[in-house]
Amino acid sequence: MGLLRYIALRASLIIPSVLILYTIAFIVLRVLPGNPVLAVLGTKNIPEEQLQAIMEELGLNKPLYVQYFEYLWNVLQGDFGTSLIIRGRSISADLADRLPATVELAVAGMFVSLLLGITTGLVAGLKKDTKIDISLRVYGAITYTIFIPWFGLILQLLFALWLGLLPVSGRIDPGTALEEVTGFYLLDSLITRNKEAFIDALSHLVLPALTLGIVLSGPYTRLLRNNLVVALESNYVMAYRARGVRNYRITWHAFRNAIIPVVTYAGLQFALLLGGAVLTETTFDWPGIGTYLVEKIQYRDYPAIQAVVVVFAFAVGVVSLIVDIIYALIDPRVRY
Amino acid sequence: MIAVYSRKLLGRVGRVSRIVLEGVPPTGRKLVYVGLAIVLVIVFMAIAAPIIAPHSPTAPSGRPLEPPSREHPFGTDRLGRDVFSRIVYGSRTVLWVVAVAVIISSSIGIPMGLISGYYGGVVDRVLSMIMDAVYAFPSLVLAIALAAALGPRPENAAVAIAVVYIPTYFRMVRGQVLQLRETPFLEAARVLGIPSTRIMRRHLLPHLLPTIMVVFSLSAADAVLTEAALSFLGLAVRPPTPDWGFDLYSAKGFARSAPLLIAIPGFMITVLALGLALIGEGLSERVRRTR
Numbered sequence: 270m271g272l273l274r275y276i277a278l279r280a281s282l283i284i285p286s287v288l289i290l291y292t293i294a295f296i297v298l299r300v301l302p303g304n305p306v307l308a309v310l311g312t313k314n315i316p317e318e319q320l321q322a323i324m325e326e327l328g329l330n331k332p333l334y335v336q337y338f339e340y341l342w343n344v345l346q347g348d349f350g351t352s353l354i355i356r357g358r359s360i361s362a363d364l365a366d367r368l369p370a371t372v373e374l375a376v377a378g379m380f381v382s383l384l385l386g387i388t389t390g391l392v393a394g395l396k397k398d399t400k401i402d403i404s405l406r407v408y409g410a411i412t413y414t415i416f417i418p419w420f421g422l423i424l425q426l427l428f429a430l431w432l433g434l435l436p437v438s439g440r441i442d443p444g445t446a447l448e449e450v451t452g453f454y455l456l457d458s459l460i461t462r463n464k465e466a467f468i469d470a471l472s473h474l475v476l477p478a479l480t481l482g483i484v485l486s487g488p489y490t491r492l493l494r495n496n497l498v499v500a501l502e503s504n505y506v507m508a509y510r511a512r513g514v515r516n517y518r519i520t521w522h523a524f525r526n527a528i529i530p531v532v533t534y535a536g537l538q539f540a541l542l543l544g545g546a547v548l549t550e551t552t553f554d555w556p557g558i559g560t561y562l563v564e565k566i567q568y569r570d571y572p573a574i575q576a577v578v579v580v581f582a583f584a585v586g587v588v589s590l591i592v593d594i595i596y597a598l599i600d601p602r603v604r605y
Numbered sequence: 606m607i608a609v610y611s612r613k614l615l616g617r618v619g620r621v622s623r624i625v626l627e628g629v630p631p632t633g634r635k636l637v638y639v640g641l642a643i644v645l646v647i648v649f650m651a652i653a654a655p656i657i658a659p660h661s662p663t664a665p666s667g668r669p670l671e672p673p674s675r676e677h678p679f680g681t682d683r684l685g686r687d688v689f690s691r692i693v694y695g696s697r698t699v700l701w702v703v704a705v706a707v708i709i710s711s712s713i714g715i716p717m718g719l720i721s722g723y724y725g726g727v728v729d730r731v732l733s734m735i736m737d738a739v740y741a742f743p744s745l746v747l748a749i750a751l752a753a754a755l756g757p758r759p760e761n762a763a764v765a766i767a768v769v770y771i772p773t774y775f776r777m778v779r780g781q782v783l784q785l786r787e788t789p790f791l792e793a794a795r796v797l798g799i800p801s802t803r804i805m806r807r808h809l810l811p812h813l814l815p816t817i818m819v820v821f822s823l824s825a826a827d828a829v830l831t832e833a834a835l836s837f838l839g840l841a842v843r844p845p846t847p848d849w850g851f852d853l854y855s856a857k858g859f860a861r862s863a864p865l866l867i868a869i870p871g872f873m874i875t876v877l878a879l880g881l882a883l884i885g886e887g888l889s890e891r892v893r894r895t896r
Binding site: 285286287289290293294297298301410411413414415416417418419420422423425426430537540541543544545547548551552562563566567569571574575577578581582585586589 | 751
C-alpha cells in the first residue's frame with residue numbers, strides 16, 4: 270500500500286513539469302513566429318479572405334489564451350490537431366506511425382550504451398590505475414564529445430559503403446515483406462515468425478544503435494568506475510576480505526552498491542537519448558519521431574513541432590517516474 | 606591609455622586564473638593545458654582565417670569533388686569550393702555562436718541563481734520548478750524548436766542555445782549559494798550590515814568562480830555539439846556561409862566519392878568539443894576534492 274501511495278504522489282509531480290514545458294512550447298511556437306500561417310506561406314501574397322478562412326479552420330484567430338486552453342484540452346485527450354501543411358492530416362496518427370521506430374532505436378541504443386558502459390566501467394574499476402583503466406577513462410571522456418552525425422556517417426562509410434556488411438540506411442529493405450502488428454519491426458517479425466524480416470530489420474538497426482549507444486556509454490563508464498573504486502575501498506569490503514569471502518562475491522557486493530547511481534543516471538540520460546535519437550535518425554534516415562520533427566521544421570509545420578515537444582516532455586516525465594520507482598525498489602534506504 | 610587598460614585586463618585575467626587554478630592537482634592541470642592548447646589553436650585559426658586559408662570559402666576555386674592536391678589540401682566540395690578554406694573559416698561561425706550563447710546564458714543564469722538561492726521564498730520555488738522542468742527536457746529538441754521558430758540565422762541559433770543552458774548555470778549557482786548561506790563568514794557579513802547586492806557580488810561570487818568555470822567550459826563543449834547539430838539540421842546558417850555542421854550535412858550524399866568531406870568537419874567539431882570538455886574536466890578535479 271505504501272508503495273502505491275508513493276507512486277501516486279510521485280506521478281502527480283509530473284503534471285507541473287509537463288505543463289511548464291507545454292507552456293514554453295506554446296509560447297515558442299505559437300507566439301514567437303507571429304502568424305504561423307503567414308510564416309508558412311512566406312512572402313506569397315494571398316487574399317485576405319483566404320487567409321482568414323485558413324486561420325478560422327485552424328482556430329488561430331481566437332485569442333491566445335483560448336487557443337492555449339483549447340489546445341491543452343485536446344492534447345489531454347490525445348488529439349494534437351491537424352498539420353498546417355497537409356491540411357486535415359491528423360498529427361496524432363502521424364506520431365503513432367513514427368513512435369515505434371523511435372522507441373525501437375532508443376531501447377536498442379540504451380541497451381548498447383548500458384552494456385558497453387557497465388562492462389568498461391566494471392573492468393576499469395577492478396583494474397584501477399592500470400593502463401587498461403586509463404585507456405577506458407579516456408574512452409569515457411572522448412565518447413561524450415563525439416558529434417553523433419559524424420560518428421554515424423563514419424560507421425556508415427566503413428561498414429555499409431566500403432565493407433558492405435550492413436545496410437546503409439532506413440529501417441527495413443523495401444523488398445522485404447512484413448506484416449505490421451505492433452509497428453515494432455523486430456517484434457512483428459517474431460510474432461509472424463518471419464525470419465528473413467527479423468534478420469533484415471536487425472541488420473538495419475545495428476549501425477544506428479551502435480552510434481547512439483557508443484556515444485552515450487561514456488558517462489556510465491565513468492560513473493560505475495568511480496563508484497566501484499569507492500565501494501572496493503570501503504569498510505564492509507575490508508570486513509569481507511578479513512573473513513575470507515571469495516573475491517567474486519566481494520566484487521558482486523561492491524558492484525551492487527556501485528550500480529545504484531547508474532540506474533538514476535540512466536533515467537537522467539533518457540533526455541540525452543531522445544536528443545541523440547533525433548540526430549541518429551536524421552543520419553540514418555530512420556523513419557521515427559526525430560526525422561518527423563526535422564521534416565516538419567523544413568515546412569515550418571508549427572502544430573506538428575509543438576506536438577513533438579509535448580510528447581517528448583511527457584516521455585521524459587514518465588521515464589523519471591519509472592526510474593524513481595525502480596530506485597525505491599532496489600535501494601532499501603528509500604522510504605515510502 | 607591602451608597600455609594601462611591592457612595591463613589592467615591582464616592583471617584581472619591573472620587574478621581570475623589564479624583563483625580558478627588554485628588547488629587543481631597536477632593531473633587536472635595537465636588536462637586543462639591540453640584543452641586550452643586545442644581551443645587556442647582553433648581560436649587562432651578563426652582570427653587568422655584570411656591569412657591561413659588559400660582560397661575563398663564561398664567562391665568555387667576548382668572543379669567539383671576534386672581529390673586532395675597541393676592546391677586543395679582536403680580537396681574540393683560538390684560546388685568546387687576549397688574544403689580546407691571552408692574548414693578554416695567555419696571555425697569563426699561555431700566560435701561566434703558558442704561564445705555568444707555561453708555569455709548570454711551565464712549572464713542570465715548566474716544572477717538568477719544567486720538571487721534565487723540567496724533570498725529563497727516563493728520566487729525561488731517557482732523559478733526552481735521552471736528551471737528543473739527545462740533542465741530535464743532534451744536540450745537539443747528545445748534548441749531545435751526555438752531555432753525553428755526564430756529562423757535559420759547564427760544569432761538566432763545563439764539565442765536558442767543560450768536559453769537551453771540557462772538552467773544549468775541557475776541550478777549550479779543556486780545549489781552552491783544554499784550551501785554557502787549557512788557559513789560563518791557570510792553570517793558575519795550579514796551581521797556587519799553589508800548590503801545584499803554587495804554580499805552577493807564580493808563575497809559569494811568569488812567562491813563560486815571555480816565551479817562557474819567548470820560549468821562554463823563543460824556547457825561550452827555541449828554548446829559546440831548543439832550548434833553543430835542545429836547547423837547539421839539547417840537551423841543555424843544559410844548557405845553559402847561556411848560552417849562545420851552544415852558542411853557535414855552537405856557532404857552526406859558524397860561519402861563514397863569524397864570521404865574527406867565527411868571526416869574533416871565532424872572531426873573538427875569533436876576536437877573543439879573535446880578541448881573545451883578537457884578544460885572543464887581538469888578544473889573539476891579541484892572542485893571534487895574540496896567537497
